[in-house]
Amino acid sequence: QQIQEDLNKQLFDNLVSFLRRSHSEFQEKTTEWTCRMKSREIPTAALVLGVNVTDHDLTFRSLSEVLQNNITPYIALLEAKDCPGIKNLIQKLMGQLMNCYIDVDSLEDEDHVQVSQNRIRCSMTSIISWYQNVRKKTDSETPSKKRTSSSRHWQSPPVVVIFKDMESFTTKVLQDFIVISSQHIHELPLVLIFGIATSPMIIHSLLPHSVSSLLCIELFQSLSSKEHLSTIIDKLLLTAQFPFKLGEKVLQVLINIFLYHDFSVQNFIKGFQLCIVEHFYSQPLSVLCCPLADAKKRVNSLSHDQCENIRRLPSFRRYVENQVSEKQILLLTADDFLKEITQKLLEDLHVYHENYVSVLRCLHVFTSSLPKYPLGKQIRELHCVCLENQVWETEEYESSLQLARMLNKSDLVTMLQQCVEIFVSSSGKEFDKTVEKLKEFLTQFQELEAEAFQEQDGSISTQKELQKKTDLYHLQKTLLELKESRRSKKLTKFEMLRFEVVDYIDSLVRTYLVPADQKTLHEIVYFNTASVLRGHLNAAPRVALHTALNNPYCYLKNQALKSDGGNISNKAPDICIVYKLHLECGRLINLVDWLEAFATVVTAAEGPNADAASSDQVDDIIHARFIRAVSELELLGFIKPSKQKTDHVARLTWGGC
């Protein structure tokens, strides 16, 4: 679990640094603007963030952090739900500004007086007077105190107001705020940042021209979340450094949720974390899922039970069955020998991952430029395919190889160069030869180019000869010869080389891109139970309710409730019986009929004689039970009282038409 925490931290570091990069450009702009505040326009940044609203919080937090460190201590983050009116907006703004001022200078006693005073009067003038006070103070303090944080900001730091969700603000509030602040722009250097989820057109639809002409809007497009995701996948999954891996199905589930539902990188990361937790929780051997050096140490300290666990792994069994019989016995009985072998196998697995990643990237270089993308445009798709089964057996792979054989030379050369770079940068030791081989290909291509020049000369000379020949017969003959030579020439020179290259890549793929579940001990590092994950992440409230009411055994685990399909057992809870009965009804349910049916079901087991003896007496209790069940259903939102008929209830669920 310690590793998991580590991983989370690294993950968020990644994310924040990524965001920082995307915003660095933006900061430069802000500094530039604030210098040129001459007109009445308020400098404004429109930040287009995409529809993944859940990620925005993190983005804004890191953005304000970065701004706070580099530009200004005065930042206010405003959310639409806090500001239903202009009054609330200004109150909120003041509160945040004053607080951050306290953070900077920690002169609390004086500020408290100020704040309490201003609680009575919240208006732009008080903000301005506050700002001027603060500036006077900082001006007098900075030379004496030498605070690093305040000296980093300039003389008049701007006040940055961030509107987190521009779409949800009411137009009037925004308009009023902009009009007010534009009147004080000379006294209060204000910078607005609009967080926009959909498209910048929303500014025009929210603000009339008279207001938007007060803004000096500059647009910043943050990276789309799809790109964001692919960088995260790149950094987390496609490296050998993180010991934990996702199986094919799990990855597919996570990516599907991302693409189909919310585009939220945050949720993706949460899902990933859930996978980690689930893996460490469910797989006893996950102690070995850690960096290689640690894993080796841990193998040595394994107990007997854990060794037995290793022996029980299906991939390890397969491995044992392929060994010689003496070795088999040793593996199955001697713990020490097993540990040795396990260490070796783990090392193999690690090396396999290293190789896998670089070859995968190499293959991606080839396939991503093919027309129609038979193996997918993104490296994650390729990764999924490779994890699923043997890539070279799929049809898509065949077709992509076919297409690769038809590439033109310049493309091929650039791809080869890219591949060389990938292999050089990878840490695997086995790739020296590959690099050599690829470089050899490159030089061959260059030679070919030189040859091609000569050949052109040659063909020109033959054409000249051709013009000399006047005899029809001779002409025909030479033409035929020329044709033949051309055909053969093509096959011999460039195409041969091309085939060679493609075949070589093919061989690389076949040796290195073996799907992970064929590797021994893959269970240790791969998490592959997609159904669990789907159950956790893809909540289906309606389905869950239906199963709970229809088949109470599923949740209650009571043997008596184990029913066999259609009939309604009387041992089930009342609400289940009522629910099942109501499924058979139409849109309007007659309560009397319902009660009748309920009573029959409940009393069914008690036998006809009991029923006949005390029909009135039992009815009272059953009636009460029925009423309670029905009101429970109403609480759950399955029915509601109808106004059309007094003794009927309306059904709200489907199928009642």
Added chain:
Amino acid sequence: MPNLEHPAYPAATLLRLESLVPCRESQVSMLLSIFGERQQFSIPSIFIYGHTSSGKTYVMQTLLNTLQLPHVFVNCVEYFTSRLLLEEILIQLQSCSSETEQTSHVPCDNFNDFVRLFKQAVVSRELQDQTLYIVLDRAEQLREMEANILPAFLRLQELTDRNVTVVLLSEIVWELFRQNTGCFEPLTLYFPDYSIAGHLQKILSQNHPPEYSPDFYAAYINILLGVFYMVCRDLKELQHLAALNFSKYCEPVVKGEANERDTRKLWKNIEPHLKKAMQTVYLREISSSQWERLQHDDGEPGQLKGLSAHAHVELPYYSKFLLIAAYLASYNPVRTDKRFFLKHHGKIRKTNFMKKHEKTSNHLLGPKPFPLDRLLAILYSIVDNRVAPTANIFSQITSLVTLQLLSVVGHNDQLDGPRYKCTVSLDFIRAIAR
């Protein structure tokens, strides 16, 4: 044009005033005659209206400042509650006569308090012998405050028994203010637009940069007006545009390619540039600072895309389908659902005809609300593979609402059967459906 003359004020001040407010001489002289001399009681309230940027605020401000009349100037948008407004007036009043003494804050909750405090303030500042002017800018906001504020301001002279005049500035006519009887009718004064091109020309060329001759700048303004006059008569906007594009206009002169008299050459240089500005800066497609940067490096304009160029919105897979389903539910009548979305209905030819016919009329009518169940039913029928009604789908509906692509009709707290409306246009749906 009548020259300003008034016995109470020195001629030099009046002359300066006249030079500061071009094309508004008649209004100013009217106001002056209403104001009378300092100690004379004036009319209790004046209502001035006119279109955007017809110089109401500017004229009032310069008039009161140059003549050094005691006044309070308040913007009603900024002080959005009556309390803030009244307190602000009092604070300004306290500081307007004596800057030295920092006054303490006085709470003022209602108009009664205001009248009392106002009397005290006037007495303590020795303003009894002069007319005090309270100018309320953007007075249309007063209508949204408490009902007594506006009538009380109109009768402030009567209520306080002091020499005070309230001036209301607004963009809308007085008839829209009149709410009930018993309201004091103020003297209304109309500021016409600077409609004649000559007016604009005169005002704009007044503040020419010192490096260049007034004639040169006037020629530039002439060209600018020639391009923009058709689309924009807003003085502020024109001033802004003039400031932005002037450096480009001067470029040939600075480089030495043309002298200041060579108007024709300068015109050729600037005209395409201005046309481009009309398409971009005027509509705020790109910001003015971006525009300036563009001018500096003279780069190709295709590089900088305007705001509307980023109109494309990326949506998750199911969100797209949800939105399309919502659109269909909004614009198709319920009775056609069975025909459109069930597989075996038989009457295909008729349906197609009906569809075409109804679509045109429905688009004119606007979106109609639809219940959640209908939305989901349509969603299931338009998505190819099976969709489980997971929590994710439901949360996407709400997130679409927050993005203002859908909107909830009716009360928010109605849990059973919420109704939605699709608020996006056909073009948007087309772009998504592609």
